[in-house]
Amino acid sequence: xxxxxxxxxxxxxxxxxxxxxxxxxxxxxxxxxxxxxxxxxxxxxxxxxxxxxxxxxxxxxxxxxxxxxxxxxxxxxxxxxxxxxxxxxxxxxxxxxxxxxxxxxxxxxxxxxxxxxxxxxxxxxxxxxxxxxxxxxxxxxxxxxxxxxxxxxxxxxxxxxxxxxxxxxxxxxxxxxxxxxxxxxxxxxxxxxxxxxxxxxxxxxxxxxxxxxxxxxxxxxxxxxxxxxxxxxxxxxxxxxxxxxxxxxxxxxxxxxxxxxxxxxxxxxxxxxxxxxxxxxxxxxxxxxxxxxxxxx
Numbered sequence: 001x002x003x004x005x006x007x008x009x010x011x012x013x014x015x016x017x018x019x020x021x022x023x024x025x026x027x028x029x030x031x032x033x034x035x036x037x038x039x040x041x042x043x044x045x046x047x048x049x050x051x052x053x054x055x056x057x058x059x060x061x062x063x064x065x066x067x068x069x070x071x072x073x074x075x076x077x078x079x080x081x082x083x084x085x086x087x088x089x090x091x092x093x094x095x096x097x098x099x100x101x102x103x104x105x106x107x108x109x110x111x112x113x114x115x116x117x118x119x120x121x122x123x124x125x126x127x128x129x130x131x132x133x134x135x136x137x138x139x140x141x142x143x144x145x146x147x148x149x150x151x152x153x154x155x156x157x158x159x160x161x162x163x164x165x166x167x168x169x170x171x172x173x174x175x176x177x178x179x180x181x182x183x184x185x186x187x188x189x190x191x192x193x194x195x196x197x198x199x200x201x202x203x204x205x206x207x208x209x210x211x212x213x214x215x216x217x218x219x220x221x222x223x224x225x226x227x228x229x230x231x232x233x234x235x236x237x238x239x240x241x242x243x244x245x246x247x248x249x250x251x252x253x254x255x256x257x258x259x260x261x262x263x264x265x266x267x268x269x270x271x272x273x274x275x276x277x278x279x280x281x282x283x284x285x286x287x288x289x290x291x292x293x294x295x296x297x
Contacts, residue, residue: 024217025203026225026255032291035194036153036161039297043107044153044195045076047083047098051114051149055184059112059149062188072196085111085152087164092154103156108195111152115166119145119179145171145179147187153195167191197295202284204251205277207244220252228252243273251281259289 044067049056060077067073081098092109103109124140147169153162167190171183206217213235220228229252236245250265266282 024206024208024221026206026220026251028202028204028255029199030202030288030291031197031199031295033294034196034198037294038108038153038161038195039155040295041106041108041155042073043076043104044073044110045103045107046079046110046112047081048085048111049079049114050112052117055114055117055147056112058181058184059114059188062185063192066185066188066192070192070196073192085109085154087111087152087160090160090163092152092158092160092163094158105156107156108161109154113150113164114148115150116146116148116168117180117184119143119173119176119183121176143173143176143179145173145176145183147171147180147183149187151191162194202288204254204281204284206251207247207275207278210242210244213244213248217248220255225252225255229256241272243269243275243278246272247275247278247281250285254281254285254288257292259285259292263289 044063046060046063049060056079060075060079064075064077067075078098078100081100082096083094083098084096086093086095120143122142122144124142126138126140128136128138130136148166150164150166151162152160152164154160167187169183169186169190171179171181171186173179173182206220208214208217213232216228216231216235219231229249232245232249232252236242236249239245246265247269250262250269253259253265254262262285263282266278266285270278270282
């Protein structure tokens with residue numbers, strides 16, 4: 001059984017949790033770099049492919065289709081120009097540049113080597129029960145495919161952001177071609193997933209302890225953040241040491257993508273108040289700034 005003191009601590013902790021849950025927040029959608037950060041580049045150019053021609057053509061077509069569907073990258077195929085790429089560690093050397101334009105600063109060169117592209121027929125035993133609850137078994141025949149490709153992605157400076165990284169996927173189908181197609185589509189999906197930045201939703205907590213600021217907070221939560229910034233700046237001029245005003249203006253700038261300005265204000269707010277969530281929100285803003293800088297390189 002909990003002692004009175006222990007029970008009191010539990011109640012206080014629960015009350016604090018509920019208070020945080022009821023605190024006003026601003027929802028923001030933030031673009032975060034993928035595992036393989038391609039910086040500001042939004043153009044992928046396939047410069048060289050090796051392996052079975054049918055497999056190479058399928059991968060290029062599927063890469064183009066999926067990239068168009070996601071809407072982030074534009075894909076260009078220059079694999080028929082005779083461009084030759086040599087990979088040495090994390091560096092790439094162009095032994096033959098082809099007859100087209102030089103690689104642009106906003107462009108990522110791609111080399112794809114098809115290592116495996118096949119399927120085999122398999123049989124699987126499916127167990128179940130009939131309408132009377134009796135055990136049943138049946139055999140199901142299908143094809144299982146494996147596709148393996150090595151991918152190199154490099155920028156205009158010759159830096160390999162992916163250096164012959166191997167991707168392997170499996171797929172099933174009623175026939176050999178459909179099984180290989182399913183596996184290959186999954187392979188391309190994994191490649192693009194590793195390269196494509198994603199929008200994620202974040203919630204930034206506001207400080208509503210100062211009742212005079214609540215109308216401004218409501219303006220922001222209704223979607224008019226620019227007006228809320230103007231009103232909060234005016235309020236702060238009259239209350240320069242108000243920690244909640246410093247913090248809330250930081251939040252509003254943070255939600256507007258002005259991360260460096262927000263960080264400066266978070267720091268000022270923390271110097272006036274010791275609220276824990278001031279520190280955690282500042283840390284999240286610093287991460288957003290780092291992501292923004294990584295995506296602008």
